[in-house]
Amino acid sequence: MLLPWEYGVRNLARRPVRTALTLVALATVVMLVFVVVGFVRGLERSLTISGDRDVVLVCSVNSEENIEDSAIDARTPALLAASIDGVWSRFGVAHVSPELYMGTRVRANGDSAGPGIVRGVTRSAPLVRRGVRLMNGDWPQAGEVMVGRLAAAKLGVPSENMGIGQTIEFEGRSWTISGEFSAGGSAYESEIWCHLVDFQTATKRQDISLVAMLLAPGTTPAEVSLFCKERTDLELRAIRETEYYGSLRQHYRPVRFLAWLVVILVSGAGVFAGLNMMYGAVAGRVREIATLQAIGYRRRAILLSLVQEGVLLAASASLLAGLIALAFLNGMAVRFTMGAFVLRIDSVAILWGCGVGILLGVLGAMPPALKALRESVAVTLKAN
Helix, strand or coil, X not given: CCCCHHHHHHHHHHCHHHHHHHXXXXXXXXXXXXXXXXXXXXXXXXXXXXXXXXXXXXXXXXXXXXXXXXXXXXXXXXXXXXXXXXXXXXXXXXXXXXXXXXXXXXXXXXXXXXXXXXXEECCCHHHHCCCCEEEEECCCCCCEEEEECCHHHHHCXXXXXXXXXXXXXXXXXXXXXXXXXXXXXXXXXHEEEEEHHHHXXXXXXCCECEEEEEECCCCCHHHXXXXXXXXXXXXXXXXXHHHHHHHXXXXXXXXXXHHHHHHHHHHHHHHHHHHXXXXXXXXXXXXXXXXXXXXXXXXXXXXXXXXXXXXXXXXXXXXXXXXXXXXXXXXCEEEECCEEEECCCCHHXXXXXXXXXXXXXXXXXXXXXXXXXXXXXXXXXXXX
């Protein structure tokens, strides 16, 4: 015969202080799991949705995985547009975007300078970067920039310091923010875009970093790669944009592995914390457990009742942590080397967090309950 369900619920209410402290401790552990899993999911999503399968990047053959180190001749975009038939063109305008991409120190509205990512572009950039949408303001003119919605997070400054009309400084010049753009959560959202010629003047460079090309349907990157191999004097290489960000995912694999390792360690620490709390809770109830055995309840029924209390408490803690994570953590911007991205508390994160919480309830309750049940009923009833 099993103990009534209400018995376990009433036991939690009988010790409100202990129950509240245990609830907070379990919720804290589950919250840490939400933070780490949300970090991993946000990073993976940012790299996954970045890039367009129809876009090919042409950069220096020596740049490897870092486009910031690329430097190619400024006449390359015209050569590519004239030599490759598969470039998308509309109304006589080839969808080819020459860009100068580099990391530099950026000072926003008098704040201390922080590492930022600046991309010099032309009017053809929106034709190729199809996911970019101007949210507020206007396209930058001479001496102006437009900022991604996560650029402030990348710089580590308040978002109001990166508002339209504010001034930022980089490469020894002051720039006025003319607009704000979004890019569907991709890596572009942590960048600052300005006019290409202005950026070349500020950096005293005549070259560019890369050329982004939108290919017409039926065209493969092989045609662009063939051109790069034939023109050995230009020292170019071509890579599909999705493959480039795929290589970045491989580059950040150790970071993701470390993050999942932290999840496991936090979960393990939570299990030991749960064991400690449950041992304390059960230690004060040895006479109660012995009395239940004396009046006829089997050890299995008592064990299930104690596990029920632990699971009920852990489920409540998981629910509390989940609500806090969805309300305050989901969508929170995080600075990273590649730029910035947002924490993502999605179904996977919820599954991990709640799963760890329930696991804490089960594993935390069983060992102390088994220890208490192994004691002799006669001896336990005489205990003080």
